[in-house]
Amino acid sequence: xxxxxxxxxxxxESVVTESEDRNQKTFKLVFLNPEDEARFRxxxxxxxxxxxxxxxxxxxGIASSPTEKGFIMFTVNKVGKVSSHLHNMxxxxxxxxxxxxxxxxxxxxxxxxxxxIIGGGFAFTTLRSSIVYMLDPENRSKYGNIxxxxxxxxxxxxxxxxxxxxxxxRDDINMHITVDGTxxxxxxxxxxxxxxxxxxxxxxxxxxxxIICGPPIMIKFTLPVLTELGFPPDRIISSLExxxxxxxxxCGRCNIGxxxxxxxxxxxxxxxxxxLPNEY
Amino acid sequence: MSGKAFIPRDSLGAALxxxxxxxxxxxxxxxxxxxxxxxxxxxxxxMRPVLDRQSTLxxxxxxxxxxxxxxxxxxxxxxxxxxxxxxxxxxxxxxxxQFVFGARPCDVRGFFTFDRVFTxxxxxxxxxxxxxxxxxxxxxxxxxxxxxxxCSSVGSGPADQAGSDLWVTPxxxxxxxxxxxxxxxxxxxxxxxxPSELQEAAARKVQExxxxxxxxxxxxxxxxxxxxxxxxxxxYWRSMVSQCLGCGVCTYVCPTCYCFTITDEGKDLxxxxxxxxxxxxxxxxTSEASGHNPRPTKLERYRNRVGHKFSYFPEKYDGMxxxxxxGRCIRSCPVSIDIRKVVQELKEKANACA
Numbered sequence: 001x002x003x004x005x006x007x008x009x010x011x012x013e014s015v016v017t018e019s020e021d022r023n024q025k026t027f028k029l030v031f032l033n034p035e036d037e038a039r040f041r042x043x044x045x046x047x048x049x050x051x052x053x054x055x056x057x058x059x060x061g062i063a064s065s066p067t068e069k070g071f072i073m074f075t076v077n078k079v080g081k082v083s084s085h086l087h088n089m090x091x092x093x094x095x096x097x098x099x100x101x102x103x104x105x106x107x108x109x110x111x112x113x114x115x116x117i118i119g120g121g122f123a124f125t126t127l128r129s130s131i132v133y134m135l136d137p138e139n140r141s142k143y144g145n146i147x148x149x150x151x152x153x154x155x156x157x158x159x160x161x162x163x164x165x166x167x168x169x170r171d172d173i174n175m176h177i178t179v180d181g182t183x184x185x186x187x188x189x190x191x192x193x194x195x196x197x198x199x200x201x202x203x204x205x206x207x208x209x210x211i212i213c214g215p216p217i218m219i220k221f222t223l224p225v226l227t228e229l230g231f232p233p234d235r236i237i238s239s240l241e242x243x244x245x246x247x248x249x250x251c252g253r254c255n256i257g258x259x260x261x262x263x264x265x266x267x268x269x270x271x272x273x274x275x276l277p278n279e280y
Numbered sequence: 281m282s283g284k285a286f287i288p289r290d291s292l293g294a295a296l297x298x299x300x301x302x303x304x305x306x307x308x309x310x311x312x313x314x315x316x317x318x319x320x321x322x323x324x325x326x327m328r329p330v331l332d333r334q335s336t337l338x339x340x341x342x343x344x345x346x347x348x349x350x351x352x353x354x355x356x357x358x359x360x361x362x363x364x365x366x367x368x369x370x371x372x373x374x375x376x377x378q379f380v381f382g383a384r385p386c387d388v389r390g391f392f393t394f395d396r397v398f399t400x401x402x403x404x405x406x407x408x409x410x411x412x413x414x415x416x417x418x419x420x421x422x423x424x425x426x427x428x429x430x431c432s433s434v435g436s437g438p439a440d441q442a443g444s445d446l447w448v449t450p451x452x453x454x455x456x457x458x459x460x461x462x463x464x465x466x467x468x469x470x471x472x473x474x475p476s477e478l479q480e481a482a483a484r485k486v487q488e489x490x491x492x493x494x495x496x497x498x499x500x501x502x503x504x505x506x507x508x509x510x511x512x513x514x515x516y517w518r519s520m521v522s523q524c525l526g527c528g529v530c531t532y533v534c535p536t537c538y539c540f541t542i543t544d545e546g547k548d549l550x551x552x553x554x555x556x557x558x559x560x561x562x563x564x565x566t567s568e569a570s571g572h573n574p575r576p577t578k579l580e581r582y583r584n585r586v587g588h589k590f591s592y593f594p595e596k597y598d599g600m601x602x603x604x605x606x607g608r609c610i611r612s613c614p615v616s617i618d619i620r621k622v623v624q625e626l627k628e629k630a631n632a633c634a
Contacts, residue, residue, distance in 0.1 A: 004403040005350045005542075005553075006371045053353035053367070053553070054546040080569030094367045243568045245542045248403035251558070252539030253565050255584070256574075258592040263402065277511060279574045279584070 004248050007051035007096025008036035013071060014091055020156025024122050025087055026063065026075045029097060040100060042066055043107060044129035045239060045267050048099030049247045050074060050086065058082045059244040059262065062100065063125035065132035067139070072097065075125045075159060101247045102266050105130055105211055105237060114144035116203040116231075118222055120151050120194050120214025124159050126239060127213055131167065140172060147203040151178040151194040151218070155187060176201045195221040198229075205230035211237045223270070233271035240266050240280055256280050283459040285468045286475035292455070295471045296381065297325050302470065303416075304378040306342050308335040320380065331382050331450070333424055338387045338535035338606065339380050343411050344394065347556040350407065350542065355549040375410045379467070381418045382448070385440035386431045386606035388417050390535025392443065393593070393602045397538060407555070416464055418446035418457070421490045428607030430496025430620055436605060439490035449483035456483035500620060501601055503627035507591035510626045514579065520622045521582040523615040528559035530609035530617075536589070536602050539565070560585050590623055 010029040018024040027050075031037040042048075042062055049057040058080070064073035078087045089095065105126075115134065119127040127150070134143050148167070152158045158177065168175045168189075178190035178197045190197050194214065203210075210231050212219055219238065226236055242254035242261040249263030257276040259265060268276075287295045299305050306320045307329035317336030321327070351371050358364040380387075391412065398408040422431075422438035431437055441447055445464030449456045456475050459465035475483070510516055531537040541558035545551055558565055561581050567573045575581045593602035603619075610618050 003371050003406055005405075005407075006369065009367060009369070053351075053355075053369070054544050054551050056544050057542065083569070094365065096369070241568075242574065243566050245540070245558075248405075250397055250403065250405055250538075251541065252560065253558070255588070255592065257587065258595050277587075279580060 002039065004098070005246070007049070007057075007098045008040065009033070009094060010072075010097050012089060012091055012093045012095065015089070018075060018159045019122070020154075023078045024075055024159060025078070026073060026159075027086070027089075028064075028071045028073050029095070030071050031097075032094070037070075040072065040097070042072075042100035043104035044133045045104035045126050046100040046102050047126075047247075047266060048072070048074070048097050048101055049244075050076070050082070051096035051098055052082055052085055052089070053096065055085045056082045057098070057245075057247075058086075059101070059241075059247055061126040061129075061239070061266075063128050065129045065136070067133055067136040075122065077122050098247065102262055103264070105239075105267055106209075107133075110209055111142045112144065112207075114204065114206070114208035115146050116208055116210040117146070117148045117150075118194060118198060118210060118212040118214070118226075119149070120218040121153070121157065122159060123213040123215065123239075124150060127211065128160055128163070130211065131173070132163075135167075135170075135173060144207065145203075146173045147176065147201070148173060149176045149178065149194055149198050149201065149203075151180065151192075151197065151214075153180045155179050155182050155184055174201075174203075193221070194218050195225050198222055199225045202229060205235070209235045209237060211239075213239050233274060234269050236270040238268060238270065238273070240268060242280060283465050283468055284475055284480070285457045285472035286454055286479050287457060287472040288454040291472065292329065293325070293327075296323050296327075296329070298470050299323075299379060299381070299467060300325070302467070304376050306339060306378060306380045308339075308382050311336075320383075323381070329382050331420060334384055334426075334429075334606065334608075335387075336608070336612070337533055338390055338608065339383050340390060340535050340537075342378065342380055343391060343415050344408060344538065344557075347554055348407060349552045350555050351553040353546070353551055353553070357549070373407055373410060375414050377414045377416075378411075379416045379418065383417050383419050383444075384422050384606070385419055385436055385438060385442075385444070386422075386429075386604040387535055388419055388443040389431075389436050389440065389604040390606070392600070393536035393604075394538050396597050396600065416445040416461075416467070417443060418448050418464070419444035421447065421449045421487055423450065423486065423490060425493070425495045426607070426611075428610040429605065430500065430607060431605035432494050432498060433496035433500035433620070434601045434603050434605040435501075437491065438493050438495060439487055449486050451479055451482040451486060454479075456480060458483075496605055497620070497624070500623055501590065503623050503625075504590040504594065504601070506626040507587055511583070511587070516625075517579045517583050520625075521578055521617070524561075524578045524582055524617060525615060526561055526563070526578050526581070527614060528561045529612045529614070530619075531559040531561055531585070532557065533608040533612045535604050535606055535608070541565075560588070586619065586622055589619075 009032040013028040016026040047061045051057045245251040249260045254261040305323035319337040320339040354368045356366040398405040445461040589602040
């Protein structure tokens with residue numbers, strides 16, 4: 001049996017600076033051993049521990065979709081020791097990945113449903129994975145309407161700008177890109193906070209689920225909007241973060257009451273969260 | 281093989297000498313220069329086991345060392361192409377069979393909490409599982425409880441045989457040993473000759489008396505379901521934890537506290553990934569790189585510790601309390617916080633409300 005503490009070795013295939021403030025970089029990783037790639041079978045919503053020997057590990061949501069073969073992708077915010085080190089690593093460098101870890105968005109339940117995706121800032125990573133997954137020709141017919149509200153403070157802080165532009169052109173996904181504010185005269189999309197734009201666009205709650213990821217303040221003000229639109233708590237899905245070490249439900253630190261974010265999460269419905277202590 | 285032996289008190293050293301030639305033996309013994317009490321140490325001839333009182337530290341470290349290596353890593357420069365670096369990872373673990381002689385029922389029970397978390401999945405911790413599977417326990421029928429003991433409160437007791445391979449009963453003049461498991465049986469004959477009928481009878485009497493003992497309030501865990509009702513009662517938690525220094529000794533001495541951290545240590549191109557004991561009572565434990573801490577003060581941290589042992593864990597694991605009632609956290613706390621009182625009084629508010 002594979003030792004869950006043992007990372008799979010990977011090579012950094014490319015590093016892309018995503019945001020103008022240079023705090024977010026996207027790392028495309030390729031498995032050194034093809035059998036490891038086969039073992040790393042994941043679903044959108046899961047995360048992995050990025051492992052830099054000598055530095056440590058960080059739990060990061062998987063930004064690629066399982067429909068994209070040959071690589072896995074992570075967008076990392078530079079904030080602590082490991083992520084800062086990672087930001088200085090180069091194409092060709094060797095590092096490790098442990099995973100996939102945690103649960104995923106409920107793709108079985110979402111079949112035949114309309115899906116509303118709401119994201120803010122750099123918490124758009126597993127949402128990107130989800131969108132790419134649903135738009136895949138093999139999968140698109142399984143889901144109804146797809147609405148996406150994605151906001152950042154300013155245009156330069158939006159992740160995956162080229163893909164956003166490409167999705168804007170499609171007629172099988174309704175994109176509502178927004179920024180809190182901008183002085184860019186060529187800005188073609190919305191201006192306003194995510195909760196306001198969600199209210200304005202008013203995606204129907206009929207036969208629909210909402211997936212929401214973003215900074216706590218955005219979630220706090222968007223939830224009432226979703227409720228007003230008619231989304232019940234069991235149809236609002238979110239993904240949480242906590243400090244983690246093992247990532248496999250053993251080391252103890254990421255519990256919220258009875259639930260471990262690494263093993264029982266990171267994906268929870270609002271209905272479930274309401275039964276847990278407010279310690280996250 | 282009768283599966284029973286008698287060790288005369290003055291031959292205990294000789295018996296352990298014989299045993300330790302076959303297998304690594306751990307015994308409770310005074311720490312170096314008696315600095316801070318009795319801990320489990322690898323037995324060496326001439327060592328005097330301390331069997332007349334509970335050890336200060338449980339045998340937790342025998343199966344779950346305070347620090348262990350998970351991985352060794354090395355970056356290797358390619359001499360033909362210095363720009364190229366190869367990377368090697370090694371997760372080999374060496375595990376030897378080992379015997380813990382002189383544990384108490386509470387000490388052994390502590391590992392049951394570990395077992396659920398480390399071996400039941402969805403992921404299995406091989407480091408723990410391997411060492412656990414190769415560890416045997418010769419457990420003492422417990423006679424010398426003190427005021428901090430409360431093993432009966434959490435479903436155990438001084439004569440609880442669960443998890444033990446040999447059962448060691450202190451009688452006049454020595455110890456009667458009997459096998460409780462097949463793998464324990466192999467070692468019985470090494471320890472001594474078969475006991476006399478009188479010695480066996482004396483052992484039975486000691487065992488019966490131990491089994492009669494009620495150590496701690498039998499109603500203690502009935503208060504545990506009130507935890508959720510008390511969760512938001514910050515005055516309650518503040519009053520219980522105001523003196524707490526956040527030193528973490530309660531978790532360090534606890535046989536069921538299993539939380540750990542993982543850190544990397546290395547120099548130049550070589551290093552190790554280490555696992556070490558951590559404590560939920562430390563602020564750093566949940567502190568995130570962003571500065572956010574979901575359990576920012578000792579109130580949240582202590583509340584989580586009590587909740588984990590008496591509410592969250594039993595909810596997840598068929599009612600099993602993640603506490604073995606050994607009382608070490610009570611005995612070692614520098615400001616005398618008593619977890620029994622905290623659990624007991626969870627209920628009073630609930631009553632008042634009803």
